[in-house]
Amino acid sequence: MLKINVFPYTTLAVLCASSTVMAQESNSLDLSLQELMNVEVTSVSKQKQPLSNSPAAIYVLTNDAIRHSGATSIPQALRDVPGLHVAQIDAQKWAVSSRGFNGRYNNKLLVMMDGRTLYSPAFSGVYWEVQDTLMADIERIEVIRGPSAALWGANAVNGVINIITKHSADTLGGYAELGAGDYEQGFIGARYGTKLSDNASSRMYIKGNSRDSLEHNAKDLDSSLVDAASTVDKSNDWHHLQFGGRVDIQLENDTSLTLSSDYYTSKMNQASNIASMDAPQYRVFYSEEVETEGFNLLSRYTKALSATSEYTLQTYYDFADREEELYHLRTNTVDIDFQHQLIVAQDHNIVWGLGYRYISDDLTSMPILTSSEPDSTQTHLWSTFVSDEIALVDDALWLTLASRFEHNDYTGFEIQPNVRLMWQVDTKNSLWTSIARAVRTPSRVENNLSVNALNIAPSDVSPLVKLFVVGSDDYQSEEIVSYEVGYRFVPAKKWSFDTTFFYNVYDKLRSTSDGTTDLSTFPNYISQYTVFENQYDGYNYGAELSSMWAVTDLLQLRINYSYIQNEFGDILGQNTQAPQNMFSAMVDWNMTDNIDVNLVWRIIDNTELLSGNGTSFKSIEGYKGVDIGVSWAVTPDLMLSAHGKDLFYSSHLEYEAESILLPYQVGPSYFVKASLSF
Numbered sequence: 001m002l003k004i005n006v007f008p009y010t011t012l013a014v015l016c017a018s019s020t021v022m023a024q025e026s027n028s029l030d031l032s033l034q035e036l037m038n039v040e041v042t043s044v045s046k047q048k049q050p051l052s053n054s055p056a057a058i059y060v061l062t063n064d065a066i067r068h069s070g071a072t073s074i075p076q077a078l079r080d081v082p083g084l085h086v087a088q089i090d091a092q093k094w095a096v097s098s099r100g101f102n103g104r105y106n107n108k109l110l111v112m113m114d115g116r117t118l119y120s121p122a123f124s125g126v127y128w129e130v131q132d133t134l135m136a137d138i139e140r141i142e143v144i145r146g147p148s149a150a151l152w153g154a155n156a157v158n159g160v161i162n163i164i165t166k167h168s169a170d171t172l173g174g175y176a177e178l179g180a181g182d183y184e185q186g187f188i189g190a191r192y193g194t195k196l197s198d199n200a201s202s203r204m205y206i207k208g209n210s211r212d213s214l215e216h217n218a219k220d221l222d223s224s225l226v227d228a229a230s231t232v233d234k235s236n237d238w239h240h241l242q243f244g245g246r247v248d249i250q251l252e253n254d255t256s257l258t259l260s261s262d263y264y265t266s267k268m269n270q271a272s273n274i275a276s277m278d279a280p281q282y283r284v285f286y287s288e289e290v291e292t293e294g295f296n297l298l299s300r301y302t303k304a305l306s307a308t309s310e311y312t313l314q315t316y317y318d319f320a321d322r323e324e325e326l327y328h329l330r331t332n333t334v335d336i337d338f339q340h341q342l343i344v345a346q347d348h349n350i351v352w353g354l355g356y357r358y359i360s361d362d363l364t365s366m367p368i369l370t371s372s373e374p375d376s377t378q379t380h381l382w383s384t385f386v387s388d389e390i391a392l393v394d395d396a397l398w399l400t401l402a403s404r405f406e407h408n409d410y411t412g413f414e415i416q417p418n419v420r421l422m423w424q425v426d427t428k429n430s431l432w433t434s435i436a437r438a439v440r441t442p443s444r445v446e447n448n449l450s451v452n453a454l455n456i457a458p459s460d461v462s463p464l465v466k467l468f469v470v471g472s473d474d475y476q477s478e479e480i481v482s483y484e485v486g487y488r489f490v491p492a493k494k495w496s497f498d499t500t501f502f503y504n505v506y507d508k509l510r511s512t513s514d515g516t517t518d519l520s521t522f523p524n525y526i527s528q529y530t531v532f533e534n535q536y537d538g539y540n541y542g543a544e545l546s547s548m549w550a551v552t553d554l555l556q557l558r559i560n561y562s563y564i565q566n567e568f569g570d571i572l573g574q575n576t577q578a579p580q581n582m583f584s585a586m587v588d589w590n591m592t593d594n595i596d597v598n599l600v601w602r603i604i605d606n607t608e609l610l611s612g613n614g615t616s617f618k619s620i621e622g623y624k625g626v627d628i629g630v631s632w633a634v635t636p637d638l639m640l641s642a643h644g645k646d647l648f649y650s651s652h653l654e655y656e657a658e659s660i661l662l663p664y665q666v667g668p669s670y671f672v673k674a675s676l677s678f
Contacts, residue, residue, distance in 0.1 A: 043142040043162040045387060045400065046151050046351050047341055055400060055422035055432035056148070057083065057486055057500035057544060061141040063166075068588055068598040070629040070643035070673070071135060072179070072187060072209065074163065075128050080584035080602060082560040083145040083159075083500075083544040087607070087655035090664040091183070091211045092129040092238040092268045095655045098145045098159030099504065100540055100566060100578035103609070104657040108157035108440050108478075110148070114165055114260065115337070116298055116316050121359045121379065122329055124155050124443040127322070130264055130292050132242055134189050134205045136175055136675070139166045145544060146502060147482045149438035150402040150418035153355070153383055157438045157480050158504075168193055168201040168248045174678040181671025183645075185210045199250040206243035213237045213269070214664035220653050221663060222611065225273070225281055229662065233287035235269040236664060254304040263295040272660045274326065274368050275455040275466070277525075282455040282464070285662075286325065294320040308343035326660070328364040333357065349389040357381040361444065368452035372471070377444065382407045398422045410442040411477045428491055434484045439477035446510065446532045447471045455525075464525035469512060469532070476534045479507045494550040503541040508534035510573045538568030538576065554590040559583075570617075575658060579605035579622065594633040601626050610658040623652040637677045644670045 038050040039060055051060060059081050071077035075094040079086045085102045087095045097106045107124040110117070111131070118131045144160040152160055171193040180186045186209065193203035216234040218226050244262030251257055268290045276284040298316040305311065318333040339353035362376045387402035403417040418436040425431060445451075448471045456465040482504045489497040515529040542564035549557045561583050568576040587599040603624050611618040625646040632640045651667030 039140070041140075041142050042164075043144055043148070043160055045389065046339060046353075047349070052430060052488060052490070053398075053422060053424065055398070055420040055434060055486070057145040057484060057502070059083075059143045059145075059546060061143070063136075063139055066135055066138060066141070068596065068629065068631070069600070069627070070598070070641065070645075070671075072184060072671075073128075073132060073135075074141070077135070077138075077141060078143070078161070080560055080586060080600060081143050082546050082582075082584075083562045084143065085578050085582065085604075085607075087604075088214075088666050089655050089657050090236040090270065090661065091214050092236065092266075092270075093657065093661070094128040095657075096126070096128060096161075097578070098143075099502070099542070099564060100576055101158060101574065102578065102607075102655070103575045104655075104661070106575075107155065107443065109159050109161065110152055110156035111161045111163075112152075113163040114298065115300065115314050116296060116318065117333075117335065119155070120320065120322075120329070121331055121333070121361055122363070122444050124440065127292070127320075129238065129240070129268065130266055130294060130320075132207070132240070132264065133163070133165060133244070133262070134191055134207050136177065136189070137165050137171060137191060137203075137205060139164050139170075145500065146434065146484050147416075147418070147436040147438035147480060149416040150404050150436060151351075151385055151387060153381075153385075153404055154406055154408070154414060154416070154439055154441040154477070157440045157478070165246070168203045168246050169195075171203045172201065175675070176678075177673060177675040179671050179673035181643075181669060183212050183214075183669035184671040185212050196247070200247065202245060202247040204243070204245040206241075208241040209239070211238045214666060215651065216271075216662050217651075217653070217665050220656070220665070225283060225285075228281040228283060229271075229273070229285045232271050232285040232662075233269075234271050234662060234664075235287060236271065236662075238266065238268045240264065240266045256302045258298075258300040258302075260298045261296060263293075265291075265293040267291055271662045272325065273662075274660055275452045277455065277464070280457065282457055288325045290322070290324050292320070292322045294318070309341070311338065311340040313338050326366050327369055330362040332360045334359075347391045349391075350387070351389075352386040353384065355381075355383040355385075357383075363444070363449075365449075370450045371444075371448050372450065373444075373448040377448075379409045381409075396424050406441075408441050410447055410475070411439075414439050414441065414477060428489060430488045432486045434482070436480075436482050436484075438480050438482070440480075441477050442475045445471060446475045447473065458525075462526075463523050466525055466527045468515075468527060468529045470515070470529050472531050472533070475510075475532050476508050478509050478534065481505045481507075496548045497545075498547070499543060499545045501541075501543050503539065505537075505539045506568075506576075507537045509536035509538065509568075509576070511535040512573050532573075536569070536573065538566075540564055540566045540568070540576075540578070556588045558586045558588075560586075575609045577608040579607050581605040596631045598629040598631075599627070604654075607655070609656060611656070618656070620653050620655065623654065624649045639675045640673070641675075642670070642672045644668065 040048045041051050044054040044056045066077045085097050095102045101108045105123045105125040111126050142162040148160045149156040174192045176190045189207035191205035195201050213236045242264040246260040249257045271287045273283050273285040296318040300314040302312045314337045316335050321330045335357045337355045341351045360378045383406040385404040390399045400420040406414045416438050420434045423431045450470045453469045454467040458464045484502045486500040511533045512530040513533050515531050518527040544562045547559045564578045566577045583603040585601045589597040605622045607620040626648045629643040647668050651665040654666050656663040
C-alpha cells in the first residue's frame with residue numbers, strides 16, 4: 001500500500017518548525033546516517049519521499065553542509081557534488097554542468113529556486129552571477145544527475161539543481177553577517193523574520209558583496225592575441241546588491257499561501273574581444289562595465305482536498321535586464337503551473353499537471369550581432385505531465401511511469417518519457433534503475449541570431465574573410481536517451497554508500513554547415529556564412545560514488561568521486577567533454593563543544609573544451625585545491641569563522657569562456673566572517 005504524502009498544513013508546519021529547532025540545538029554529526037539518508041526530497045517525483053527511496057542519482061546539500069563549507073554563493077556550494085563539474089571563469093562567472101557539456105552557456109542543466117526556473121531564454125543557460133539569495137536562508141539544495149525532463153520539462157537533460165529556501169516560520173528573529181578577505185573584499189547580509197499572526201509569518205533580507213579581480217596570465221591566451229590584449233584593462237571585479245522577502249500564510253487547516261519576491265542589481269567589469277577589420281589580429285580587445293538588474297514575484301497556493309488528494313497552483317513573473325557592449329537584453333517571463341497529487345486504488349500515487357510560460361525579450365544588438373527577427377520577440381510554451389508511482393510489492397518494489405508533453409514555438413510538439421524502478425531489498429540495500437528520453441529545445445541564438453564570430457586575415461590568394469554563424473528556423477531539439485542503474489548500501493549506522501552507473505546516447509547535437517559565400521563586397525572582404533545544424537551525435541558513460549563514514553560522534557568523512565568516458569569525436573560545435581576523474585574528500589570535525597573544523601581536498605582531471613575563439617579545442621591542465629574552515633561559537637548567538645580556499649597549490653585556470661572573454665586564474669584566497677542571531 002502506498003503511503004500518502006499529503007498532510008494538513010498545520011501538521012506540516014509544526015513538523016518543519018520542530019525539525020528546524022532540533023537542527024539549531026544539535027550538530028548534524030549527532031544524526032545517524034540512517035536519518036540523513038531519510039531526508040525528504042521533492043525533486044525526483046514532485047512529491048516528498050525519503051532520499052534513500054528515490055529512484056534517481058540525487059545528492060542533497062543541507063544548510064549545515066553549506067554553512068560548514070563557508071560557501072558565499074550557490075556555485076561555491078555546488079563545487080564538490082559528485083557528477084557536477086563546477087569551474088570558475090572569472091571573479092563573477094561560473095561554468096556548472098552535470099555529466100559534461102559545461103561552459104559559460106551550458107544549456108543542458110535545469111536550475112530552479114523555490115519552483116522558479118533560473119535561465120536566460122536567449123541561450124537556455126544560467127547567469128550564475130545574478131542568481132543568488134542569503135545563503136543562511138537555504139534549507140537544502142537537491143541535485144539530480146541525469147534526465148528529469150518527464151517531470152520538469154525541456155532542458156532538464158543532464159540534471160536538475162533545485163534550490164529550496166526555508167519556510168519563513170523557520171527564520172523568525174534577526175540574523176546578520178559580515179565578512180571580508182582578499183578576493184572576498186567584503187560581504188554583508190541581514191534578515192529579519194516576524195510572526196504576523198497565529199497563521200502567518202514573514203521575513204525580509206538584504207545582502208551585498210564586493211569581489212576583487214582574478215589574475216590574467218598571458219600564457220592562457222592564444223599566442224596570436226597576446227599583443228592585442230596587452231594594453232586592455234583586465235579588471236573583472238564585481239559588486240552585487242540583492243534584497244527580498246517571503247510571506248507564508250495558513251489560510252485554513254488544509255490550505256496555505258506563499259508569496260515571495262527578490263530584486264538584484266550588479267556591476268561587473270570584464271575584458272572582451274570581438275572580430276574587427278583592424279590588422280594584424282583582426283580582433284579588438286576592450287574593457288567594459290556590465291550592468292544587470294532584475295526582480296521576480298512568486299505566488300504558490302496549496303490545498304489538500306482530502307487525505308489522499310492535494311493540488312498546488314504556482315505563478316511567477318521574472319524580469320531581467322543585462323547591458324553589455326555586445327548586446328542589451330531585456331526579458332519578461334510569466335509562468336503558470338498547476339499540479340495535482342492523488343492516491344488511486346491504494347496502489348497508484350499519481351501526480352499530474354499543466355503549465356504555460358510566456359517569454360518576451362527585447363534584444364538590442366551591436367554590429368557583430370544581428371537578428372533575422374524583430375528586436376522584440378514573444379515565445380509560448382505549453383506543457384502537461386503525468387506520473388504514476390505503482391506499488392508492485394508493498395514497501396519493497398515501486399514502478400514509476402512518467403512523461404511530459406510540451407509544445408514550443410521553435411520545434412513544436414515534444415514528448416519526454418521516463419520509466420523508473422525502485423527495489424528496497426532490505427533495510428540496508430536498495431537498487432534502482434531508469435530509462436529516460438529528454439530534449440534540449442533551441443534558444444534564440446540558434447534560431448534567428450547571426451554573429452560575426454571571426455575574421456580571417458587576408459592572404460596572397462584571398463581577401464579578408466568575415467565568418468558568420470547564423471541561426472536557422474530548421475534547427476531541431478537536441479536529444480538524449482539515458483540508461484541508469486543505482487545502488488545504495490547502509491551496512492551500519494556509521495557508514496553509507498551510494499553509487500550510480502550511467503550510459504547516455506546523444507543525437508542531433510549542434511553543428512555548423514559550410515554555408516554560403518557572399519562576394520558582393522569583394523575585393524574589400526568576403527562573407528562566409530555557417531548555419532547551425534544538428535549533425536553531431538555521440539555518447540558518454542561513467543560512474544558516480546558518494547560514501548559517508550561517521551568515524552566517531554565528532555568526526556565525519558565523506559568521499560565523492562565521479563568517472564566519465566566521453567565519445568563524441570574530435571570536432572564539435574559545443575563543449576561535450578567532462579573531466580574524466582573528479583574527486584573530493586571532506587572532513588567535518590567537532591574539535592570542541594564550540595569549535596568546528598571543515599577540510600576539503602579536491603582533485604579535478606584535465607578538461608577539454610572549445611578555445612576562446614570557438615574554432616578549436618584546447619586542454620586545461622587538471623588542478624588540486626584544499627579548503628579549510630574553522631568556526632567558533634563564541635556564544636549560542638555569535639559565530640566567528642575563518643576560511644581559506646584553494647590552498648597549498650599554485651594558481652590555475654579552471655575554465656575558459658567559449659566566446660569573447662579573457663581567461664583568468666583561480667588562486668588561494670581567504671576571508672573571515674562574523675554572524676549574529678538575535
